[in-house]
Amino acid sequence: MEDHKIVQRNLALQREWYGEPLGDRVRRLVVAFDISQAFLADVLGISAPMLSQVMSGRRAKIGNPAVLARLIMLERKVLVPDVAAGKKEAMMRALEEVRASRPSVTRDNLPVDIGRNDRVAVAALRRVAEAGDLTAAASLLNGKFPELADLLRRAGQPQ
Template identity: 70%
Template sequence: MTQTSNVQRNLALQRQWYGEPLGDRVRRLVVAFRISQAQLAEVLGISAPMLSQVMSGRRAKIGNPSVLARLVMLERKVLIPGVAAGDSDAIRQALEDVRHSRPAVGRDYLPVSQATGEEAAWPVLRQVARPGELEAVAAMIEGQHPGLAGLLRRAAHDDGD
């Protein structure tokens, strides 16, 4: 099998396993966090050459589930208001949180939400606000935006992730 066909096969596998090529996901993180690919590799706990190989399709997968969990954690942290706004302190804190995380992964648990619909928003909302804050905002917007207020209340009170 030629190198080109290997890369195409690996990229197809990445689409199947991860929803899209890992290079696309990694590039979005590099831009969002304003860091180099090597810095991102260090945050994820993977070597820069290995990350490059995965991004280019020379390798099909990230073999370490903790690295994949950190990648997903960073993707979620892009949604934190300060990070989304480009605040350097918020970006630095998000990167440090992920760098020092020790995700518990195993055959029966990978900290990647399987939630769909509005339930997918709940962990993100809980990450940026406490239940009391979600309730307070829901009360403020109830009259004009009852659907959104309900979402905030459900996020504040649901115990399952």
Template identity: 45%
Template sequence: MSVAEGTVVRNRALQTEWYGEPLGDRVRRLLDRLGLSQSGLANVLGLSAPMLSQLMSGQRAKISNPAVLHRLLAVEEFAADPAFDGLTAAGVKERLREISAESAAATTGLRAATSDRVAAGRARRDRAPDGRMEDDRRVASESAARLVQALLREVASAAEIDDAAALIDERFPELAELLRVYGNGRTSEAEAHFARTIGAYLAAPSVQPPPVE
């Protein structure tokens, strides 16, 4: 195996750990579902077409811009919505235009976007069969867990996250666990943790999450 081939194998393994599966697999499903070219999706995400190609091929491992990851998750949620099949081409284009204008640079923006998606998920649940309700909740939970993971890993290295968790472990063990699970754990562990702690809010329309100061 050449050095370049080894790098691709390593990067795809990292993508599976960080994002649940290689980005090439996730993006190709979106391209088929949306009927977009790579360059068209790159424009929606706010990436250059060559950069998206490198992420898909495993030449690059990480989506370094949180806003790009935010848009990718938004596009995935849009494509998974049961109402997608009933949209016109113009409707799809307009929603993608809206997503392309979204930003995850500010914490307040992230909170607002999360609230909007929870509300949208509840609205879909009200009109969808039971099986689709469960799928919607699962997709929303997994997407949110991956977003938290990406944000932590963007601002700190694995060693820094471990050090921070060790500093607060004695007084704030639950917070230390959160740092370790989302900062250095596997994506499946983060998704399971999110489902245990926040999943109830997605499942029950009468239950409201605690207010954000």
């Protein structure tokens, strides 16, 4: 199979397995944390060339589940208010926490917090919209999306 077809197949597999090409996810982290790909590779625990191959579609998957777990952990760290605000100290602390993590992956556990983290979501919503707008949006969504409406309503409440 020629290279172009292999890359296209691998990118299609990434969309199926990861929801989108890994290159898109990695680029968002590089931009969000204002770091190089090589630095991100080090944080994730993967070699820079391997990360480059996964990003370009020359490889379809991240073979080490702990590396994937760290990628997901880092994506979630972007939602931490001080990280989202671009505070360098918070960003570096998040990167170091992920680098130092030693997630173990078994069939019975995932090394990421898969529970609801409403506090972070509420804080993020409060930064981008006024309380009245959040409450009005909650009213509009209540019939079809009650859980989302509840989140918006809580974000619209006084602190």
